[in-house]
Amino acid sequence: MHREVDLRSDTVTQPTPAMRDAMAAATVGDVGYDEDPTVNELESRFAAMVGKEKAVFVPSGVMANQIAVRVLTKPGDLILAGRRQHVVSFEMGASARNSSVQFLTLDDTHGVLELRDVLDSIDAELDHQPHVALVAIENTHMPSGGTPWELDDVRALKDALGEVPLYMDGARLFNAVVATGTSALEYAESADVLMACLSKGLCAPVGSLLAGSRRAMTAATVERKRLGGTMRQAGFLAAAGLVALDTMIDRLAEDHERARTLAHVFADAFPESNYDPLTCRTNIVTFDHPEARKLVAHLEELGVRGGTVAPRRVRFVTHSGVNDDDVDYVTDVVGNLDFSFSHA
Numbered sequence: 001m002h003r004e005v006d007l008r009s010d011t012v013t014q015p016t017p018a019m020r021d022a023m024a025a026a027t028v029g030d031v032g033y034d035e036d037p038t039v040n041e042l043e044s045r046f047a048a049m050v051g052k053e054k055a056v057f058v059p060s061g062v063m064a065n066q067i068a069v070r071v072l073t074k075p076g077d078l079i080l081a082g083r084r085q086h087v088v089s090f091e092m093g094a095s096a097r098n099s100s101v102q103f104l105t106l107d108d109t110h111g112v113l114e115l116r117d118v119l120d121s122i123d124a125e126l127d128h129q130p131h132v133a134l135v136a137i138e139n140t141h142m143p144s145g146g147t148p149w150e151l152d153d154v155r156a157l158k159d160a161l162g163e164v165p166l167y168m169d170g171a172r173l174f175n176a177v178v179a180t181g182t183s184a185l186e187y188a189e190s191a192d193v194l195m196a197c198l199s200k201g202l203c204a205p206v207g208s209l210l211a212g213s214r215r216a217m218t219a220a221t222v223e224r225k226r227l228g229g230t231m232r233q234a235g236f237l238a239a240a241g242l243v244a245l246d247t248m249i250d251r252l253a254e255d256h257e258r259a260r261t262l263a264h265v266f267a268d269a270f271p272e273s274n275y276d277p278l279t280c281r282t283n284i285v286t287f288d289h290p291e292a293r294k295l296v297a298h299l300e301e302l303g304v305r306g307g308t309v310a311p312r313r314v315r316f317v318t319h320s321g322v323n324d325d326d327v328d329y330v331t332d333v334v335g336n337l338d339f340s341f342s343h344a
């Protein structure tokens, strides 16, 4: 029997029956007038979870990042970020287009930014180099394998930054929470502004939340409008978001467990990749392979759907639509791949 296991991304998740019920029953109003009670409840709930004065509901993670950049920088500013972070490499140059900023990119091979790299870049202002207006980190860091930041490292970074604000792209913040046992509140303490996506592992159909000081979020509401992100009766979406925050966080541990199993399966199947399965701590298996695109295409024919995130880098992501039988199937397919192919 042909099976299909979709490991392309955790964005392919479907809303749960509880979300669909909540959406159908949601009380809604016009967000532009601040009159949607369900959106307001979702924003308050998230703000409380992360200990910020206010949160703003936006249509997507990219928009959350773009609003943050607009709020925290001015044209010509420099943002320090990891070379492969989403805001740098996966948003079609949106920060340059929307905010006229430039990035100074740092090595993020292992998911975190080295404190020394950050401090040297800031210090370079004394050598006629641009002022660093913002440091952006990604937690979990997708391209390194969904790597969660350790709380001590985030704190050390924040302490070292002084007046320079810290932004946390927490598209998968709750994966980091579940993997490390650090609360969202603890992580958020060190970030001036942060965001989390509801539409990835948490299974809501649409939406991300940006949070920070009242002042920053007042500015964010203006930028949301400018970018066309002020939805109207968005309470239908927020209702699913509330179910996501209430019921879908703890189950991420299952995704992590399945990803760890798959990490070992892939590491064993492709020794040439030198992939260390122990680097898989959340829901993302990603490693370099010389024939990454061919490998993905071949696996797809066998019913295992993955993707590439760079020319020679494959990625497989677990989520609520992947169960233990699926993991067994992938184990079987990958374990029995044609040997010569695996050395293509």
Ligand SMILES: Cc1ncc(COP(=O)(O)O)c(C=O)c1O
Pocket (backbone or CB within 6 Å): 011, 059, 060, 061, 062, 063, 065, 086, 087, 138, 140, 142, 169, 171, 172, 197, 199, 208
């Ligand atoms: C780390 C990170 N940030 C931001 C985003 C953007 O989220 P969205 O697809 O909702 O725009 C993604 C999407 O995968 C992501 O992985």
